[in-house]
Amino acid sequence: MLSKKRENELSELADFIANQYCPKGIIDPTIIAKAKQISYCYGQYKNSFDGLIEYEAGSFHIYINSKDINSPRTRFTFAHELGHYFIDEHRNALLDGKTPSHPSNTNFSSKNPVEIEADFFASSLLMPKSRIKQDCFRQKFNFELIEKISQKYNTSITATILKLMTLDHHPIMIVCSINNNIKWFKYSHDFPFKWLKKPNGIVPKDSLAGEYFRTRKKHEKTVPVAADDWFEYVPERDYDRYFYEKCIYADKHNFVLSIIWED
Numbered sequence: 001m002l003s004k005k006r007e008n009e010l011s012e013l014a015d016f017i018a019n020q021y022c023p024k025g026i027i028d029p030t031i032i033a034k035a036k037q038i039s040y041c042y043g044q045y046k047n048s049f050d051g052l053i054e055y056e057a058g059s060f061h062i063y064i065n066s067k068d069i070n071s072p073r074t075r076f077t078f079a080h081e082l083g084h085y086f087i088d089e090h091r092n093a094l095l096d097g098k099t100p101s102h103p104s105n106t107n108f109s110s111k112n113p114v115e116i117e118a119d120f121f122a123s124s125l126l127m128p129k130s131r132i133k134q135d136c137f138r139q140k141f142n143f144e145l146i147e148k149i150s151q152k153y154n155t156s157i158t159a160t161i162l163k164l165m166t167l168d169h170h171p172i173m174i175v176c177s178i179n180n181n182i183k184w185f186k187y188s189h190d191f192p193f194k195w196l197k198k199p200n201g202i203v204p205k206d207s208l209a210g211e212y213f214r215t216r217k218k219h220e221k222t223v224p225v226a227a228d229d230w231f232e233y234v235p236e237r238d239y240d241r242y243f244y245e246k247c248i249y250a251d252k253h254n255f256v257l258s259i260i261w262e263d
């Protein structure tokens with residue numbers, strides 16, 4: 001997890017760039033790349049990476065491993081690679097040839113601080129804080145708000161939640177589970193519980209995600225869950241403290257994304 005201070009620095013940097021190059025409407029990473037004379041190409045490369053930035057013979061080049069150029073995922077990958085260019089420490093490392101060009105993957109599960117920073121930059125570039133704050137102003141937090149923002153900015157639900165998490169708009173937690181195992185989770189700095197129940201990494205059975213893995217039952221709607229269903233070390237007085245859980249399912253990958261928040 002990045003420090004609040006670092007998040008603010010990166011968010012301000014991204015906001016500045018977004019407003020400079022795309023002051024109105026949707027943020028288009030290609031406009032920014034062109035303005036900075038960074039060449040780029042979309043392709044279908046065999047290697048399993050989503051994006052790559054390279055510094056060679058005095059110029060930068062971005063490879064995007066997708067041909068679906070307007071998809072939220074591709075746009076995020078592009079913005080991530082721009083992060084490696086715009087964040088001073090990342091660019092200097094590329095210029096010095098200290099870090100060999102590293103392939104990046106857009107799955108939010110990296111533990112590498114450099115990747116976490118580039119991901120954070122990407123969501124802040126595509127969803128500039130100054131604009132998102134207006135969208136959230138006096139809005140009740142719910143899944144509809146997430147959907148509305150992701151459509152407006154052409155960003156994935158996951159990237160949108162991760163951005164909203166950093167705005168102190170509402171305490172939020174997000175848990176990604178595959179094959180009944182918790183793959184990764186993140187929460188906003190102000191989320192009241194930090195310890196997930198996950199014996200041997202298994203999804204807690206009484207959570208909504210747990211229900212899917214046990215019974216294959218899917219919920220279209222947001223469902224209330226008790227603190228004790230998801231969290232460890234819940235003080236007795238909070239056993240019945242209620243949260244909301246909204247799940248997004250992908251049967252093909254036996255995958256569930258849980259968004260958890262308090263009313």
Ligand SMILES: [Zn+2]
Nearest residue numbers: 103104115118
């Ligand atoms: Zn990267």
